[in-house]
Amino acid sequence: MTKQSERPGHVPDSGKVALITGASRGIGYGVAEAFVARGDRVCVTGRDEAALKEAVERLGSARVIGVAGKAHDETHQARAVERVMETFGRVDYLVNNAGTNPVFGPMAELDLNVARKVYDTNVISALGFAQQTWYAWQRENGGAIVNIASVAGVSASPFIGAYGMSKAAMVNLTLQLAHEFAPVVRVNAIAPAVVKTRFAKAIYEGREAEAAAAYPLGRLGVPEDIGGAAAFLTSAQSDWITGQTLVLDGGISLNAGVG
Incomplete structure (x- = not known):
């Protein structure tokens, strides 16, 4: 009889477990796919x-x-x-x-309740x-945390200031946790530019070629x-990386230096 580990397409269980928030679609789902593909057991959350x-x-x-x-509900988190x-244990x-x-709009007109x-x-x-x-686990057993920030958190982004402000805080949260959770838990962040998801479609829908043309990598x-980046930051290959924010922007930040 063929063992499960010998079946075509079977990915052996890595023994590791990941919790991914906001993962019913978009970026979170892409992260879940990467983790499942390498054999992790995964819990995904969503509203x-x-x-x-x-x-x-x-x-x-x-x-x-x-x-x-x-996500903001403490009862749900627990x-x-x-x-x-x-x-999974x-x-x-x-x-x-x-x-x-x-x-979407200027900070001067931002509803403070919405900001909260x-x-x-x-x-x-x-x-x-x-x-x-x-x-629950990491304090005694170690692990890794990846926070999904945004390029809006490392530079000014007109009309999405509330979002950018929150993502800048996410970058600083990454630094704080990396310092406090070391050496047992590594904490890093990923700061993407525009990613093709339902969340961001208002930015590129109907004008994707035009939007992509601004990126040196063309998409x-x-x-x-x-x-892929989240999988790397939770792998053994990144064991000497913590407190960092990895910018994934197709090179668009290079344009800031072009006058």
């Missing part, structure tokens, strides 16, 4: 239970579970980590991807999940780009 169930099915692995809920521990990697950007919502979802939720995974990002 929409139906979309999350579909994502788990599309990932096509018995090693994947989903926990629905709002329940997600508890479910991971009950199901460990949580080696955390990818904080859940985020929102419900407002953006910060709560994009930053405080990441800290909450980091605390939960730290105490917009895709979720797989971020998934």
Whole structure:
């Protein structure tokens, strides 16, 4: 009889477990795909239970579970980590991807309640999940955290100031956690430019060729780009990397020096 590990297309279980927030679609789903492909067991979270169930099915692995809920909800954070521990017995990697950007306009007109919502979802939720995974597993056993920031957090981005402000805080949160969680847990961030997702489609929809032309590499990002980077930052090949923000922008930041 053919062993499971010898079946065509079978990926051996790596023994590692990842929790990925905001992963029913887009960047989070791309990260989940990369982790499943290398044999990790994965828990994905998201607000929409139906979309999350579909994502788990599309990932096509018995090693994947989903926990629905709002990222900023502390009860959801605790329940997600508890479910991971009950199901898999460990949580080696955390990818904080859940985020929102419900407002477009100048900072002078920004509704402060909206600003609070953006910060709560994009930053405080990441800290909450980091605390939960730290105490549940990583403090005693080690691991790695990857925070999904944005190029909007490392440079000014007109009309999405609230989002950029929150992502700048995510970059600093990465530094703080990297310092405090060392040497047992490495913490890094990824700062993507525009990635082709439903979240960002307002930026490029109907004008993708024009938008892509601004990038020296000639295209917009895709979720797989971020998934590969997250896989690297949680691998043994990155064991001497912590507190860093990896900018993935197709070279568009090079244009800042062109006058």
